[in-house]
Amino acid sequence: MKIPKIDKTILVHLALFAVALIYGANYTIAKEVMPLYISPSATILMRVLGAAILFWILVGKKRLILSNKREKIILLLSAIFGVVVNQLLFFEGLARTTPINAALIMTTTPLLVLMVSAITGGEKFTFFKIIGISLGLLGAAMLIGSKTVSDSSLPFSFVFDFNLGDLLILLNAVSYAIYLVIAKPLLKKYSALSISKWMFTLALPFVLPFGFSDLGTTNFEQIPTEIYVGLGYIVLFTTFLTYLLNAWALKSVSSSVVGIYIYLQPVLATFIAVALDKDSLTPTKLIWAACIFLGVFLVSRK
Template sequence: MRNSYRVHAALFFVALIYAANYSLSKDVMPRYMGPFGIVTLRIVGAALFFGIIHRIVAPQDKLVGRADNLRAIACGICGIGVNQLLFFSGLNLTSPISASLLQTIAPIVVVIASAILLSEKITLPRVLGIAVGAFGAGLLILSRNAQAAIYPHATLGNTFILANATVFGLYLVLVQPLMRKYHAFTVLARIFLVGAFIAVPFGWREALTADYGHFPLHIWLEIGYMVIFLTILAYLLNNWALKYASPALLGVYIYLQPVLAVLIAVSLGKDHLTWGKAGQAVLIFLGVWLVSRKPKAVAEPEVPLVAVQD
């Protein structure tokens, strides 16, 4: 029972970390640093951390074989490099609430990718869920509201966020065999190293030319939050919780993340919840719920926690 409480605490904390990022990142971007600069700091910091910890905790554990090494490269590209570049580019252009809602599309992508790559069964309710979720996401991406003056390029930003959720959903399918076969730090060290090679060419200039000497204390704290909490701690807690959490429990926390993001964004004055966004959220949540339903007499692979990621 005590371990169950720890799992709930870990999953809630991960959801809270990701939810807060939608609003906190808006303080940093684009006034103090561009999105690619933030991504570079995050990924390089995490790559160094996981590389050092891997050497200490599991120095003998190494990826073996051409297939696993190629899979790790694909995971680093989809789950770290491209994923983060798309996410922060999109968040820079759209509102925190829109970005958090579109992130919940990832479980739908997981089901589609599993059907294509792992020959998983797609039932009629799942087909309906994919259609409903896609319709809700399409409405959200194309919607124009009173905040159009604040986010004039919101449609492009929403498209980036949707692409981010798509590549991250693909990553969740690709990384599962590696997580089951190797130590978590072995996999994380490798994929963040690959991600660094993807991100640094895009963001090194923004990271080096930022006017760090004029950063207020709260901006330093928010950048530290994105590197330490959002990247390192969230990945550690998430991987630990995935060993014990059921798919149903993970589904609850998938829905919780945008709810928390809305509460934080509204309370900080970063965004406003409208009836239009609420209706689009209902469609997306309904689609994810239908997709996440377990087919009869078929074992369902665990649906990883998405948030991610961020």
């Protein structure tokens, strides 16, 4: 029996959906791992080191010959924004906020991708895109600066209460947006595997100072088996597989399309967190989430 070939476009979108699902689950799983058992910095070091080893095993010693100095600088910047800054801010932020808040704020990535692309001359602002960016950033700002409080006269209300974790997640989204834009030319020209291998290899010396001391003081004997499974998920799925799938997808679709799949993450993250009783969805969060989602819709419309 002949197996029908699946269209590459479908495969690309399936890969991007898988990335969204993996990341959606990661918000809850990573919160179980840290900071109670392993610090964010130690988790990042193990994540980057583990991914670098996996990519070296997969790719081997095959050389990556870049054409010029500019491409070498782009590769280094991709490692810094796509791995070092991105992961340091994400894990330090997630340790200080809730899974649902983190996932909702990450939804601003398509808006930030557009802003970075416009600054670098890749895209142009339109009326709807400006409105979309404004709405999305408003929603993110209110998530960062407010919390739900009880009020007998209203079904819900909020007060300003700055959350450092939420701000770090937003800055992480900025870093990831920069990576999506600057890495695209390299990923179109060279092997996604080779680029990913060198990104994590170049990132390792940068994350080593942050995580080495914490790793040395971690009591591994007292860590339960399920936490080791969670750590394995973070390294194998959230780091290795997602970077691999994203890098491959970027060769076939625009960085904005890849960014739009971030839209699914809060839905999946919310479902998983609520189902496992790890977080709750409040009316206030729904309102600011609606602002972000509407902003993303306006930015992505033709």
